[in-house]
Amino acid sequence: MKYSFNASSTETETLGFYKMVEHITTSLIQAVAEEARRSAERPRPVEPVVVVAAETEPVVPDTAPPAEPSSGVAYERAIRHIEKGRTLFAELVVLWASNLGIEGAPQPDRVGLLRNVATGPDSGAVLHYVSSVGGLTHATDAAMGIEAFRLKRLTDHVGDDAPLYLRATETPEEEESARRACVAAVSINIAQVSSLFFSDLCAMYEHRDIYRKD
Secondary structure, X not given: OOOOOOOOOOHHHHHHHXXXXXXXXXXXXXXXXXXXXXXXXXXXXXXXXXXXXXXXOOOOOOOOOOOOOOHHHHHHHHHHHHHHHHHHHHHHHHHHOOOOOOOOOOOOOHHHHHHHHHHOOOHHHHHXXXXXXXXXXXXXXXXXXXXXXXXXXXXXXXXXXXXXXXOOOOOHHHHHHHHHHHHHHHHHHHHHHHHHHOHHHHOOOOOOOOOOOO
16 A cells, blocks of 8 residues: 655644644553553452471370380289288188187177278288189188198187087098088178178178089
């Protein structure tokens, strides 16, 4: 396309043309400036801030927890515990059997003896021992062996009115029968008294003849 300039255009038209161009340019500049101002005033969205926690090493205590006792140590403790109970119960049985069933003879304070065991620090050991051997009569039988029974018969006041287990015997069989009768008398009497304030021990009474095989 070829443009030509008409020389006949007047000076006034030329000036008008430049003024129009100047006006358009000024308007564009103002529009651009106004849009820039509005854009600057327009609130911008806040970008979310992601906080990443720093990885930390696990805290290891300076001292390790106390080790559990080995099975051997625990077994030895249990044996000592039961042995303590056996000793205390044997002492109780020997004292309990003193003059049992003999009227007019001095009698031990059986209630006091049993109460001391029931309220003492080793009552649990006594219960564990009695339970471990099968019950109250079994434990009494173990405590009242033949030697202890013979010693009891020497120290008690034996007469014609004495219970069967205190009377004279002539054969080993009769002596063993008398010992068993003594065990039964002592164990049931302990059960009766313990029912008042040592029910855990009373509950271990077998309510049967432990010497019967059937």
